[in-house]
Amino acid sequence: MKGLIFACALVLFSYCSSRELKVSKDSDYIDGEIRLKEDSLNLNAMNQKGMESGKDSIVLVQLVEDISINWNNQSYSIMEDELFSSVVAVFSKKQKRIIALISDTTISEAKACSIDRNLLVGDLAFLLINKIKKLPYFEVLGVQWDFLEDNCKYPFGLFDYINNYRNEVEKKVEFYLISKE
Amino acid sequence: MNTDTLLIKVSDEEDLRNLFSLDSNGVTMQSIGKEAFTSAVANLSAEQQQLAYGYYGAINSSDVHTVEMVNRSESLSANGVRLTGYTTGAGVDGGAGGGVNGSFGSGSYTIVVMNSTASIPDYRSGDGYTSRNSSAGELLAHELLGHGVGRTKGMSTYRHEDAIQMTNLYLRAQGITNVYRDGRSHGSRVVLSKSTATSIPSFVQIPITLQMNIRRKGPIELKPYIMHQDNTRVDPSYLGRP
Numbered sequence: 001m002k003g004l005i006f007a008c009a010l011v012l013f014s015y016c017s018s019r020e021l022k023v024s025k026d027s028d029y030i031d032g033e034i035r036l037k038e039d040s041l042n043l044n045a046m047n048q049k050g051m052e053s054g055k056d057s058i059v060l061v062q063l064v065e066d067i068s069i070n071w072n073n074q075s076y077s078i079m080e081d082e083l084f085s086s087v088v089a090v091f092s093k094k095q096k097r098i099i100a101l102i103s104d105t106t107i108s109e110a111k112a113c114s115i116d117r118n119l120l121v122g123d124l125a126f127l128l129i130n131k132i133k134k135l136p137y138f139e140v141l142g143v144q145w146d147f148l149e150d151n152c153k154y155p156f157g158l159f160d161y162i163n164n165y166r167n168e169v170e171k172k173v174e175f176y177l178i179s180k181e
Numbered sequence: 182m183n184t185d186t187l188l189i190k191v192s193d194e195e196d197l198r199n200l201f202s203l204d205s206n207g208v209t210m211q212s213i214g215k216e217a218f219t220s221a222v223a224n225l226s227a228e229q230q231q232l233a234y235g236y237y238g239a240i241n242s243s244d245v246h247t248v249e250m251v252n253r254s255e256s257l258s259a260n261g262v263r264l265t266g267y268t269t270g271a272g273v274d275g276g277a278g279g280g281v282n283g284s285f286g287s288g289s290y291t292i293v294v295m296n297s298t299a300s301i302p303d304y305r306s307g308d309g310y311t312s313r314n315s316s317a318g319e320l321l322a323h324e325l326l327g328h329g330v331g332r333t334k335g336m337s338t339y340r341h342e343d344a345i346q347m348t349n350l351y352l353r354a355q356g357i358t359n360v361y362r363d364g365r366s367h368g369s370r371v372v373l374s375k376s377t378a379t380s381i382p383s384f385v386q387i388p389i390t391l392q393m394n395i396r397r398k399g400p401i402e403l404k405p406y407i408m409h410q411d412n413t414r415v416d417p418s419y420l421g422r423p
Contacts, residue, residue: 136276137276137277138274138275138276138278139275139276139299142302143366143367143370144277144278144279144301144366144368145277145278145368146277146279146280146281146282146323146324146328146344146367146368147281147282147283147328147340147344147368148264148265148282148283148284149284149340151264151283151285153265153266155277155281155368156340156368156369157340157368157369160369161370
């Protein structure tokens with residue numbers, strides 16, 4: 001078999017589509033779509049960082065008093081739900097505060113591919129900013145993270161860098177976002 | 182700069198180019214025969230031969246390596262988006278520094294930005310560093326051969342060293358010997374010594390059995406041979422006669 005293909009082989013990828021496990025109030029999976037109902041997450045009852053949401057893979061992470069996200073420990077991503085929308089709505093107002101969270105090393109219950117420890121609040125703050133503002137890693141941080149392993153969208157080396165240089169990452173992200181305003 | 186390694190004669194270039202052709206489906210590369218390879222690379226420099234062997238190995242491999250070449254202004258294919266999360270060439274350029282490789286099954290998926298403007302800052306030049314944009318060829322060697330093939334060959338160094346070494350092999354194959362990348366701004370950011378950074382990954386080194394079949398083409402200038410026993414001088418015109 002010829003080893004090198006210079007185009008997209010659709011067939012090859014037919015079974016590699018991202019499988020995001022979403023959960024509804026009744027914990028039933030509905031065709032891979034987000035069906036979070038209003039009362040599916042009772043924030044008052046789950047106000048601890050990283051508390052497991054029922055028997056599924058969604059964990060609620062409170063980054064700071066008034067900023068929380070739902071994290072999916074199977075798709076390793078922030079869920080695009082009402083919580084996320086509420087953060088997006090206030091992001092520009094709270095941008096500086098969220099950027100400062102990158103230095104927070106509180107351990108969460110969130111897990112990610114390409115790293116064998118739980119994510120810290122600072123990691124999640126970075127990922128939250130990235131999800132909202134689409135940070136170009138190389139442009140912002142100056143490192144060529146160009147290798148993705150096993151369908152993991154977080155490149156090899158990214159989390160180690162964030163962990164080792166939190167203050168620097170914080171400053172660079174802030175500089176980048178201000179420069180884009 | 183050493184012009185011996187910089188220039189490939191037009192005829193040699195054609196030989197090398199003819200080595201790579203698409204299959205009838207217009208998508209996959211045709212397998213390359215051993216004799217065709219040894220003949221095509223005969224007059225190339227050692228670095229050019231090693232680089233060509235890297236592609237020879239990738240093309241003849243049973244692993245499937247997919248490559249998507251894009252300009253910054255172009256959108257990625259659906260598969261490229263799905264695998265990398267980027268949507269455009271500019272996204273790959275600003276996010277990953279010109280190219281990206283992801284493992285897929287037993288092979289890999291590479292995206293190369295052909296007009297990358299990402300200025301990579303870890304090229305050693307003398308005692309300092311200099312920044313350079315990567316050409317498409319440099320990125321392809323780095324991503325596909327270094328990361329992609331390195332992983333499928335079971336190397337333990339495919340995440341960082343192999344890719345940096347392929348970049349540096351590419352540069353030397355192009356006759357660029359005054360700079361090399363040390364990896365300070367790549368992946369794990371482990372800084373490689375010059376000797377490690379400029380080594381050639383084992384899976385790209387031409388096996389001795391194949392090397393023996395690579396013979397330079399064209400007229401070879403023979404020098405007089407002095408016999409050790411009695412210092413008899415043998416004229417070139419007599420050398421090689423039965």
